[in-house]
Amino acid sequence: MPTRLWHAVILLAASALPAHAQQQALPKESVRDEFFWLGEINKASTVINTEQGLLDRMLAPKLAQGIAKVIAAGNQPGAKRPSTVITFEPLMIKEAGVEVTLIHAGRSSQDMHATYRAAILRDRMLTLADELNRTTRTMVELAATHRGTIVPNYTNGVAAQPNSYGHYLLGLAAGLDRDAQRIRETYARVDRSPMGTTVLNGTSWPLDRQRMADYLGFGALVDNAYDASQIAAADLPVETGGIVTGIALHIGGFIEDVMTQYAQSRPWILLREGGGNTYVSSAMPQKRNPGLLNGTREEASTALSLAMGPIFKAHNIPPGMPDAKDAKANSAMIDSAAKTLQGLDRILKALVIDPDRALEELNSDWTASQELADVLMRQYKLPFRAGHHFASEVVDYAKDKGIKPTDFPYAQAQAIYRKAAVEMSLPVAELPMSEAEFRATLDPVAIVKNRATSGGPQPAEMDRMLAGAKQRLDQQDAWIKDRRTRIATALAKLDADFGKLAKSAE
Structure with a gap:
């Protein structure tokens, strides 16, 4: 030959x-x-x-x-x-x-096609797992860099509390880690050989199904011959679509968080200009549009739309129909998620964070006001709702007068407390906090540092969570390498x- x-x-x-x-x-x-x-x-x-x-x-x-x-x-x-x-x-x-x-x-073409579909899906899932781990590692490394960078966090689109940007990123990485867990769990179900089941109920030929599975690198057999090409071949792409959906939603949410800063005249986080990250408006010279954010968000939306495909194709058809099984369509779905992850990796590496501007935004608003209620309850046994009422009255007064937290008059805080004490029938009529304690309580940096919650942003917990995140990434790398x-x-x-x-x- x-x-x-x-x-x-x-x-x-x-x-x-x-x-x-x-x-x-x-x-x-x-x-x-x-x-x-x-x-x-x-x-x-x-x-x-x-x-x-x-x-x-x-x-x-x-x-x-x-x-x-x-x-x-x-x-x-x-x-x-x-x-x-x-x-x-x-x-x-x-x-x-x-x-x-x-x-x-x-x-039969039934079990042969079911086998190559499973093998292709298996390959694509390992590629997706690799991209997910690479991007998550970039996020965790960025979290380590910004473990002490204090920034506003938002709820309902409104600045809510100060937080470490590293802690925020570790929260996002935790979501991506669940996506990695789902890949491993689904992979175990995909990594099963249908070969030798023929069409519906096997064959009279004494085929060695296990030997075939071993040659093709499958970890196990699809146990039931009917399930092999009639049921599993259709529902596994649907399950994979759920993984793609989770990844796309996590990425889309993060992108929107960054995008909101572009509406600000003085944002604290932006993309580094150049390198395809941003582009100049064709009409407005001052604009630097975040093209990388837009493109990655669009790719996430594409992944979401493709992830819905297997669901609708498998919907309202009898078992065994080929609608949801197409290897090319299902590969495109997974590839779109991998491309979205590549975009996120570029975004993370292109972020420029201004810690001073972030702290300025925190100190220009009242994101530390909840801490007033917490300290009054923790140190002085004041009912939380009473402390919350006092803090809310302070915020209302400050916003009406245009006063920042760092400039709020302590005497005015005392006056507001006396009024709140009457309204809430409190036994203590005078604000129990000293002026120094009042001001320290409104310090965003101190708030983050003094958190005591397991899983919080305080240095000791950040060390623990960073170490755990890196260990999980290493374990996932080993898992991918072992399967390949x-x-x-x-x-x-x-x-x-x-x-x-x-x-x-x-």
């Missing part, structure tokens, strides 16, 4: 390489399409059925060479790569004769065994 054919399908040459080189020689996840997996299934069927005595050992090498020629031809630049059993099989017949269909014992290694090792083993079978005819 010509040497170029063996190079094309990576047979004997790959088997002679060290393990790490074999993995590098195998096709990347992004090019392992339907044609690739149909080739792998045909190779595995030929090897397994020959060893089990289901295929004539004298005929098998000729069939293997014919299959190798089909794969080699499909791997040529610009060549057609059939994506269905009924378009792949005529090419094998042309190269090896009609006898090649003997390898079709106990098989298992698939690559299995495919390398299949190539080696198939190569020996084909070579035996020479």
Whole structure:
């Protein structure tokens, strides 16, 4: 057989390489399409059925060479790569004769297509997991950098409380970590081989399903033959769509948080200009539009719309219909989420945060006012609602008079407290806080530093949560590497065994 054919399908040459080189020689996840997996299934069927005595050992090498020629031809630049059993099989017949269909014992396009769909979905999920982990690591590293940067946090679009920007980012990273958990959980259900189940209830041929699963790198078998191509093949894309939805929502929410700053005349967070992050308005010279934010948000919206596809396609149809199973559509859905994550990674690396401006915004509003009620209750046993009433009256007075927290007259605070004490029937008529304590209570930096809540932004808790986040990222990296290694090792083993079978005819 010509040497170029063996190079094309990576047979004997790959088997002679060290393990790490074999993995590098195998096709990347992004090019392992339907044609690739149909080739792998045909190779595995030929090897397994020959060893089990289901295929004539004298005929098998000729069939293997014919299959190798089909794969080699499909791997040529610009060549057609059939994506269905009924378009792949005529090419094998042309190269090896009609006898090649003997390898079709106990098989159907149903279980073969279900198998390549699961394999492609599995590959795409690992790519998505990789992008998610890379972007989350960027976010956690940024959180470590800004663990002591105090900024406003917002609820209902209104500045609400001071917080560490690092703490805020770790909150977002926690959401992305749940997305990573969902990928691992769903992957375990996707990583099951349907091969050997035929159409609905199996076959009378004694096929070795486990050997097939091992060759294709699957971690387990789909247990029920009816489930394999009728149920699981449709509901797993829907489950994957849920993961894509979660990722897109998390990213979209963060982008909108940054976008609101662009409506301010003096924002405390922006994108660094240049490098495709922003662009100049065609009409208004002063404008620097956040193109990277807009583009990534649009990609998140695209991912969301594609994630709805499997749901609507699987809706109101009997089991087994192909609507929700399309590998290309489901791959596009996952790829869109991965592209959105790439955009988020760029955004995180392009953020410019002005700590002084953030602190100025905090001190220009009354985001620390809740702390007045908390301190009065914690230190002086004042009922929270009474302290809240006092703080609210202080804020109303300050906003009416245009007074900032740092400038609020202590005497006026005392007067407001006396009035509130009467209104709330408090036993203590005088404000129990000294002027120094009153002013310290309104300090945003002190508020964040003095938090005592587990999971809060205080330094000790930030250290703990940062360490935990980094550990989870390392564990996820190891998980991705382990799954990829298992698939690559299995495919390398299949190539080696198939190569020996084909070579035996020479």
